[in-house]
Amino acid sequence: MTYTAETLSGLERDAAEILGRYPVKRSALLPLLHLVQSVDGYVSPDGIAFCARQVELTSAEVSAVATFYTQYKRRPNGEYQVGVCTNTLCAIMGGDEIWRQVSERCGVGHDETTADGKVTLERLECNAACDYAPVMMVNWEFFDNMTPDRALRVVDDILEGRDVKPTRGPSTVASFKEVSRVLAGFEDGRADEDQGVGDPSLAGLKVAREQGWEDSK
Amino acid sequence: MTDLTPVLTATWDAPESWKLGTYENHGGYDALKKALGMESADLVQAVKDSGLRGRGGAGFPTGMKWGFLPPDDGKPRYLVVNADESEPGTCKDIPTMMSAPHILVEGVAITSFAIGCNHAFIYLRGEVVHVYRRLLQAVREAYAAGHLGKNIHGSGYDLDVTVHAGAGAYICGEETALLHSLEGRRGQPRLKPPFPAVEGLYARPTVVNNVESIASVPSIVNNGVDWFTGMGTERSKGMGIFSLSGHVNRPGQYEAPLGITLRELIDMAGGMRNGNRLKFWTPGGSSTPLFTDEHLDTPLDYESVGAAGSMLGTRALQIFDETTCVVRAVARWTEFYKHESCGKCTPCREGTFWLTQILERLEDGHGTDADIQQLLDTCDSILGRSFCALGDGATSSISSSVKLFRDEYEQHVTDGRCPFDHAASALFDYETSPTAEEAHA
Numbered sequence: 001m002t003y004t005a006e007t008l009s010g011l012e013r014d015a016a017e018i019l020g021r022y023p024v025k026r027s028a029l030l031p032l033l034h035l036v037q038s039v040d041g042y043v044s045p046d047g048i049a050f051c052a053r054q055v056e057l058t059s060a061e062v063s064a065v066a067t068f069y070t071q072y073k074r075r076p077n078g079e080y081q082v083g084v085c086t087n088t089l090c091a092i093m094g095g096d097e098i099w100r101q102v103s104e105r106c107g108v109g110h111d112e113t114t115a116d117g118k119v120t121l122e123r124l125e126c127n128a129a130c131d132y133a134p135v136m137m138v139n140w141e142f143f144d145n146m147t148p149d150r151a152l153r154v155v156d157d158i159l160e161g162r163d164v165k166p167t168r169g170p171s172t173v174a175s176f177k178e179v180s181r182v183l184a185g186f187e188d189g190r191a192d193e194d195q196g197v198g199d200p201s202l203a204g205l206k207v208a209r210e211q212g213w214e215d216s217k
Numbered sequence: 218m219t220d221l222t223p224v225l226t227a228t229w230d231a232p233e234s235w236k237l238g239t240y241e242n243h244g245g246y247d248a249l250k251k252a253l254g255m256e257s258a259d260l261v262q263a264v265k266d267s268g269l270r271g272r273g274g275a276g277f278p279t280g281m282k283w284g285f286l287p288p289d290d291g292k293p294r295y296l297v298v299n300a301d302e303s304e305p306g307t308c309k310d311i312p313t314m315m316s317a318p319h320i321l322v323e324g325v326a327i328t329s330f331a332i333g334c335n336h337a338f339i340y341l342r343g344e345v346v347h348v349y350r351r352l353l354q355a356v357r358e359a360y361a362a363g364h365l366g367k368n369i370h371g372s373g374y375d376l377d378v379t380v381h382a383g384a385g386a387y388i389c390g391e392e393t394a395l396l397h398s399l400e401g402r403r404g405q406p407r408l409k410p411p412f413p414a415v416e417g418l419y420a421r422p423t424v425v426n427n428v429e430s431i432a433s434v435p436s437i438v439n440n441g442v443d444w445f446t447g448m449g450t451e452r453s454k455g456m457g458i459f460s461l462s463g464h465v466n467r468p469g470q471y472e473a474p475l476g477i478t479l480r481e482l483i484d485m486a487g488g489m490r491n492g493n494r495l496k497f498w499t500p501g502g503s504s505t506p507l508f509t510d511e512h513l514d515t516p517l518d519y520e521s522v523g524a525a526g527s528m529l530g531t532r533a534l535q536i537f538d539e540t541t542c543v544v545r546a547v548a549r550w551t552e553f554y555k556h557e558s559c560g561k562c563t564p565c566r567e568g569t570f571w572l573t574q575i576l577e578r579l580e581d582g583h584g585t586d587a588d589i590q591q592l593l594d595t596c597d598s599i600l601g602r603s604f605c606a607l608g609d610g611a612t613s614s615i616s617s618s619v620k621l622f623r624d625e626y627e628q629h630v631t632d633g634r635c636p637f638d639h640a641a642s643a644l645f646d647y648e649t650s651p652t653a654e655e656a657h658a
């Protein structure tokens with residue numbers, strides 16, 4: 001185990017809080033793996049050993065779980081996870097072309113990281129935002145209605161060290177490690193940040209308001 | 218013309234719609250207070266009488282599911298909300314939780330009280346971090362306001378709610394895989410029976426319901442059974458969110474009584490892009506057999522969609538116009554199923570692998586006529602022989618598209634290439650995109 005005493009005590013404090021949310025220890029495993037990624041940027045061997053001790057499993061058992069889920073990374077991840085949805089709907093609406101150009105600009109393919117460690121690219125499955133197609137996700141924040149130009153601008157900003165702003169979500173995209181900490185269930189005080197609800201989410205409501213329709217209460 | 222009926226979506230355009238104060242200003246948590254004054258058995262009965270059916274895809278009657286729980290033995294029983302929303306095309310639960318997380322939290326509190334649960338879980342897919350922030354905050358706000366926690370509003374009833382983030386796996390939307398995952402295991406389905414109602418989370422009686430099902434409960438308590446049954450059709454009651462995506466002018470969420478038609482919805486969505494012809498669509502996500510423009514007037518309720526050969530599923534209406542290659546669409550969905558197959562059973566694991574091989578060949582123009590038959594035969598060896606419904610769902614778009622568009626598959630074979638211009642179905646012009654310009658220079 002190579003964690004410093006300080007890192008380890010932080011991890012243990014957080015792990016205790018996570019374990020406290022569940023009646024059965026093992027249920028804490030998924031959030032613990034997110035927690036490990038918030039410190040190491042991937043599911044490291046140390047992280048696996050740490051999780052195993054917390055939930056009283058072997059490291060092999062923890063690995064078997066971690067490898068099942070695509071959000072747990074086996075290699076150090078880029079600071080930004082950039083995903084382009086290439087499931088059918090997005091692909092057809094332009095996602096395939098966006099993917100081609102983004103991949104070319106970054107010089108890496110699916111599940112690969114740029115040499116500077118900034119970007120890990122991923123071909124995403126449907127991210128439940130099809131009404132905003134074509135969709136891109138950066139560290140699991142929504143970049144809706146993408147075009148190749150818009151997508152490349154986002155990627156260039158990241159590669160050149162500038163903050164990027166999602167179309168729905170917080171004011172800026174947090175780092176992969178910071179977001180992993182949220183996914184472990186720790187609030188980061190950004191829930192009220194908002195870029196406005198997008199038009200597609202309000203499409204039906206707008207029609208109903210224009211027509212003066214109400215549910216028949 | 219069917220009127221839209223915004224209930225779950227009604228507050229989404231309010232400023233800070235996700236905050237407790239906003240929700241309470243719109244009557245939020247009144248239903249919880251009312252419910253706490255009722256007998257839990259009466260609540261279960263009201264939901265039975267409302268005819269509410271599960272909004273997660275299968276359409277099982279919600280009240281009946283609650284009624285399947287064995288009598289209270291004094292030990293824990295659980296409510297687990299399925300917020301994994303990952304079926305391609307499905308995009309209603311995520312905006313619900315982003316814009317109105319409290320409607321779900323209130324539904325969780327009422328449902329938990331009705332079924333005698335003191336610890337409920339919301340299992341959210343992990344790839345939507347801002348939604349997770351909003352849910353965590355909503356639960357924290359609800360505790361602080363006394364809507365959750367100990368002795369809720371002086372009723373003597375206690376409830377804890379844990380919001381849990383998954384880690385990327387479509388199969389975790391299948392309810393038994395979800396429970397497995399929530400127990401800290403690989404998300405692989407379990408054998409049913411025993412059903413979750415008898416042996417669910419931690420082998421205890423458990424109700425698993427979709428976000429939209431649970432979010433519909435406060436409105437039923439508030440407005441009454443007659444109000445709910447006043448919407449919808451004979452056996453498909455109430456309102457539901459219809460998610461339009463693809464080649465329509467205004468894609469988005471349209472909350473309407475069950476039984477509305479796609480023709481009406483497309484009209485409200487400003488028509489088809491460029492006035493193009495509708496070619497094919499999914500009524501309930503990528504696991505439901507394709508429809509065409511012949512089904513524009515099919516009432517979108519469970520019975521009518523079923524009678525027409527598909528499934529209402531999650532009302533994920535993915536709409537494709539005449540520019541779209543159906544082989545390309547189906548090949549991509551099939552890759553998804555191959556990728557997401559959990560590997561537990563052979564028909565699905567091996568079958569989806571072979572299906573993608575064949576479909577890729579066909580799409581690229583290297584396929585043969587025998588490949589088309591091979592597709593159907595492979596589907597036959599998956600459908601009804603897989604351990605869970607993922608395998609069955611993988612065959613839907615293939616079998617239905619071969620039936621509806623066999624000539625298009627054959628054309629890929631005879632032409633030796635895809636007859637479609639992929640750029641024509643995109644929302645932007647491939648030609649003006651930078652790389653294309655460079656390539657032309």
Ligand SMILES: Cc1cc2nc3c(=O)[nH]c(=O)nc-3n(C[C@H](O)[C@H](O)[C@H](O)COP(=O)(O)O)c2cc1C
Binds near residue numbers: 270272279301426428
């Ligand atoms: C492969 C697969 C994925 C599923 N994904 C989801 C999902 O993301 N959300 C959901 O609510 N139900 C999903 N379901 C359906 C659930 O198994 C279950 O029927 C549902 O959560 C029950 O809730 P309901 O009765 O309220 O609809 C899925 C089923 C299968 C077979």
Ligand code: SF4
Binds near residue numbers: 558561562606609
């Ligand atoms: S049908 Fe597919 S997803 Fe379901 S258990 Fe079998 S292999 Fe797993």
Ligand code: FES
Binds near residue numbers: 086088089305
């Ligand atoms: S297909 Fe891309 S978000 Fe659904």
